[in-house]
Amino acid sequence: MMTDEQRMQLVFALRQSGVRDTRVLEAMEKIDRGAFVKGLFADRAYEDMPLPIACGQTISQPSVVGLMTQALKVEPRHKVLEIGTGSGYQAAILSLLARRVYTVDRHKRLVAEAQEVFHRLGLVNITAFPADGTRGLEDQAPFDRIMITAAAEDPPAPLLAELKTGGIMVLPVGQSDAVQALIKVTRTETGFEYEELRQVRFVPLVEGMGPE
Numbered sequence: 732m733m734t735d736e737q738r739m740q741l742v743f744a745l746r747q748s749g750v751r752d753t754r755v756l757e758a759m760e761k762i763d764r765g766a767f768v769k770g771l772f773a774d775r776a777y778e779d780m781p782l783p784i785a786c787g788q789t790i791s792q793p794s795v796v797g798l799m800t801q802a803l804k805v806e807p808r809h810k811v812l813e814i815g816t817g818s819g820y821q822a823a824i825l826s827l828l829a830r831r832v833y834t835v836d837r838h839k840r841l842v843a844e845a846q847e848v849f850h851r852l853g854l855v856n857i858t859a860f861p862a863d864g865t866r867g868l869e870d871q872a873p874f875d876r877i878m879i880t881a882a883a884e885d886p887p888a889p890l891l892a893e894l895k896t897g898g899i900m901v902l903p904v905g906q907s908d909a910v911q912a913l914i915k916v917t918r919t920e921t922g923f924e925y926e927e928l929r930q931v932r933f934v935p936l937v938e939g940m941g942p943e
């Protein structure tokens with residue numbers, strides 16, 4: 732369980748990084764990151780750093796989760812898609828801000844583990860399933876908001892196509908293992924607008940399903 736002290740430190744780290752949106756701060760105070768970190772690193776769940784999870788992946792740093800969530804400007808009536816469920820932490824935060832969250836990961840095992848945590852925390856508006864997110868989610872499209880939590884060289888075209896007009900997509904772009912840029916894409920009546928937010932480092936977006 733997250734103690735009051737740990738919660739205060741989390742909010743402090745988030746504010747230091749520029750997270751000011753009160754709905755985002757409140758959601759991040761409510762979701763216990765410790766529920767999403769297992770094994771060796773569990774006791775570091777409340778530090779502002781990325782940590783290893785199963786399948787060679789990572790749970791993002793809380794301040795980066797905060798900044799990406801803030802940039803997405805999620806509203807209570809929104810249908811949101813996340814690519815890269817990982818531990819499920821980011822999806823859990825989005826679920827407190829949106830009407831419904833769809834989240835997919837190419838690793839079945841990560842999806843299964845995240846679903847258990849969603850269930851335990853009573854987060855009933857998240858639909859998680861194994862899928863290659865680069866192909867988009869045609870059955871549920873279009874989306875008000877899309878967040879990709881793995882680095883692509885470019886925003887995948889099927890996902891751009893599934894964004895509503897006025898919709899926002901936030902994702903890291905760049906070569907894997909290099910410094911990447913966090914970008915915000917807004918779909919307008921006539922095309923797409925791009926804004927670079929900051930530098931980040933994410934695991935790569937990989938095409939196709941994972942081995943487990």
Ligand code: SAH
Pocket residue numbers: 788789790791814815816817818819820821822835836837838841862863864865880881934935936937938939941
């Ligand atoms: N949002 C996660 C962190 C994600 S790490 C959290 O809150 O913990 C990035 C995740 O993207 C990994 O779990 C990886 O398996 C997944 N991923 C990479 N390429 C993918 C693809 N093409 N489709 C779906 N998921 C993908």
